[in-house]
Amino acid sequence: MWFPYNTPQSIPFNTSFAIDSMTQFQYKLPSIVMATAVKPMNNVSLDFEVDIVDPTLQCYIYLHFSELDTLQENEYRQFNINLNGNPWLEASVVPNYLSSTTTYSTVPVRGPKLKFSINKTENSTLPPILNAMEVYIVKDFLQAPTDQEDVIAIMDIKVSNGESRLKWIDRKDISFNG
Template sequence: MHAGFINIDCGLSENTSYVESTIKITYVSDFGFTDTGVNRNVSAAYIANKQPYSRHFLTLRSFPDGDRNCYTLRSLTSGYKYLLRAFFMYGDYDGLNKPPIFDVYLGVDLWGKVDLTKDDKISMLEIIAFSPNDFLQALYPGGANASQSLVLLNRNNMCVSGPSPSILRYPDDPYDRLWLLYESSPEYTQVSTALPVGHIADDMFEAPQIVMQTALTPVKNSSSINYSWQPNPGGINSFFTVFFFSEMKALEANELREFNVFLNDGLLTKNEPYSPMVLTSDALLGTVGGEPEYNITLKATERSTLPPILNAVEVYTIVPVTQAVTDNSDGKIKLMRYFLVLKKT
């Protein structure tokens, strides 16, 4: 198993492991992480009619009994941050052609809803968590917050052309975050560099270098960059955003790249316009909420001679932790024994 990773192939036979052929990460059986459910295989007919799947999608664990079924992750290190990601695919494993809907809990709090009835596609949930002792607690970037957690909504690599694959992950990202290629419009083009891109001191995000070596920019100098999303109907309408920037080269004396950031026409960069740092990864971050939709606009100032650029974006939903743990002994029971809970809806 790769140091720092726990990669579980649900439904894999007991005491079995393998190295994934493309990203070279070791997957192990989920035996020992859960004591309920049964191992099943995705339907051969289903696989034949779909795109090729990685090996870890070919097996699954079904939970036909009980309203709640749990996975427990042990041997965690106190004070470490953990990225947790779970994939779900029905694959007509039971031959009934009835994809399920269910809730997933992290400890005692709702992580997200999995709905596999929509085109039976793969569903993914991701959250960042940390362990204050030997159990997990939700993390808010930059520090602990026992009343909130962050659930990933979008993570985009703003590369619009070139050799970049549709998804960047390990080993390009040592934390195995999934950076999805942004689906841009013809009004944007790409700038890039082959030079190494560094990080600011105490960078708590550490976007991978390959992501920071490319950026999206408008074709016309007078144009802006727009990035939009909508809250889920009836869902939480509060978000934490991270916009990553790095200037691709040292600018000439007569060149200037500076821009303001707007949310639905309201100015966010109120102190002063922003200028990316040369070959250094930096980020603008903040919280937004209460809007029916979110349109982020990067607009060059009047004196700027160059249009804005954007290297990458992360958007998280801010989810309240309704039953924060305050007592260590009580928390150890609640969060270690009932760490990952799948509940029927």
């Protein structure tokens, strides 16, 4: 579910053009979501926090960008992203016109508050933007997803119907605990 998130000290803007209409973008972001963005009031840094509450939770963050403005020859938009005061990415982001660009965490992040700062680079003539953000919280399951007794019962049924256990179990992702 996508919902608007009002970042403090930001200005919303949008386009009436479709985003990613000519390409099949791997994240399949809704065009209506990507057609909106925010930019900072100060034209330099877009700062916001994500409250996770429980500092032990692990999160994966995806930030989505799309250039909504037709840039003039003397205009350029480029920015860096910091998380909790540290660089989040090795490279700067340059959003593509009407096409999605996604950055994401390759390792989980944690903390009660994740403080993002999207900063205009020295080369940039335009402020940073943000179109959409996704936060995935890792959920640890305390018990196995399948009860071992259910696996044994299914295998017994298969064997009683004349199929060998080895023939039926041909997947490498099935494991037994005992």
